[in-house]
Amino acid sequence: MRFGVNYTPSNGWFHSWLDFSATDTRRDLTAIAGLGVDHIRLMPLWPLIQPNRGVIRRKALDDVATVVDIAGDLGLDVNVDALQGHLSSFDFVPSWLESWHRRNMFTDPAVVGSLEDYVRALTAAVAERPNLLGITLGNEVNQFAAAPHPTPHPVTPSGAAEWLRRLTAAARAEAPPGALVTHAMYDAAWYDDTQPFEPRHAVDHGDATITHSWVFNGAAQAYGGLGRGSTRHAEYLCRLAAAWHVRPDRPVWLQEVGAPTNVVDDGPLFLEETMRHVAAVDGLYGITWWCSHDVGRELLDFPELEYDLGLFTSDGQIKPTGRRFAEMIARLKAGEVPVADTVLTLVLDDTVYGHRAAAGPRREFYRAWLDAAGDGPGPRITLASHS
Template structure:
């Protein structure tokens, strides 16, 4: 039997949001973790803000590291495992970069030798501090760090795909050195799969690190273009899980749906539970799913200013730790026995060339063809065009039929 799917949540502290690291209150954290554990979830993803932990390139604050370990230990007491994002980075529209990388000390995050040394040191230090904790899952390099590498970021740190390859290998090696044998990975927002000029590529996402991480947000044009209750909106997370498999060298590489949420107003609060239920059910129908980690645990307090409106209400729990209907949906899924999703035997052919990956984005022919198949009752996966005739690869993945987007959209393919 395959391992059970993990269910967890991205931990957003109910008091002071991620600024809680400045005035760390372990009792408040424990109360938050109690409310998470009560839902039957088994893990959290934690975000130490980079400038608070490494305010100078050669200074990693010991007290901050101790607080991170204390949080992990409090999670263990409640049966929760912990994944830690290291270079944090970017959250909820705010960038958190240390002063030694910006303005007068401007350094490219992906290519500058001093910046690389500093990042490597932080990742190794955080991993090593948690290495002996049984509930430590491993490190994620950072939250959607690819948004720093290209537009639409207003001040991107430009890099080539080759330079990103080098950066990923070095940073993951630092995590492994700090905590050997743990589940270390990296995670990007969906520009890695959809944006032609992104230096973070689908191949990197599916080949570097222990698992592939996907982040699914239907405010990327999916809900706007197709509607809240459309097949593309309710299956978008599952699509990213299956799309990622086209680039994986390992035919059985696990995929972690590491971030997914119900964003208002595209998904109004009164419809969030139905959206959550559909998204989770469709993701669970993907074989090889490592886990689902919802965004996020607690709402952002209205006392904090300047967040995009949608960010305030994304929590499974309110700011005073009361569970919403979405929490009950995830709770039911987490408490029910997991089942093994059957192999997907039909594969939609996708272009291997990352310069045309926008064909896979909302409005693109691959995207539309995939959801035409889903709407017609199929359970498709994807395969690269350069592997579509590779019988050994197809057999290893259980694929018995391949179709192209043109064939589907011209109406010649039906399940």
């Protein structure tokens, strides 16, 4: 099992890509490496690299490659995301897709062709780095496809599949052997029947199934931030994702999980319980915590919880959650946290419309899963259509 963090630069957050500092990056990554992690997830801002549909900035690609090199010096592998996309409540979409130039990012042929160019260029810029873990197409890009996004880019499920097929192929065209090519969706894909990006898309495209677990999605409201329904949500979501697999050896990667302070009042305890439970998931590829550093208070208009999600403060001081993360990594690597095999199975009826909502954290299926889990590992989940 791999352990990592989503890297949020301490000085200027992701806006730091505007005036990239290798010195600041090395300081941040040195602290991150000290936690005992083996990788980071890196998120350059898409509009800064491709500010015009026909322009992909070489200097911006070089900055990304420099971060990968610095990480390699410190023993860290790097997964690079492409379409940012959406980060911490802010959208970063280039001007050639908005207002007077608004076009659908999923269905406009010219736009999709330009996205392929961008993904190929970004992948090629880091392809020769020996510490490249992989390429993810973007961060929760499916949130652009439907409500509650205020100005969505509508797409059908078949259109979403074709978009993923083309961009995955673009990344694979430049990625070296062994590098993961993945895509990441927020949990509406699993819990919202109106979301055009579906669970089958998560398992049909890319080399691993990606999950992002956030308990402000209803779990904490129903069970409390430290209740079993919250501390076990990441495990449940990973098992739900695995239920859709056609290949039993396909890995699941918990690529985002964090302790949001708007619903969790003890971050270290939430982290420990979450990691202890999710570690029992069969074939779990890794746990990548959100995030490395807090958002600095000089940056305005973020939701309050975003200012306190880091393992380090914005001035680089390790927080109690960061210390607990390092402790849990060491304990899990040493086998000090027992991981028992699960023997129970629950069947989700995916043959009827509404099955995604029925699997949500406030619904009876999840309550039944928690009851069956007791104090041990949660049941495996299978689909009625698969059985």
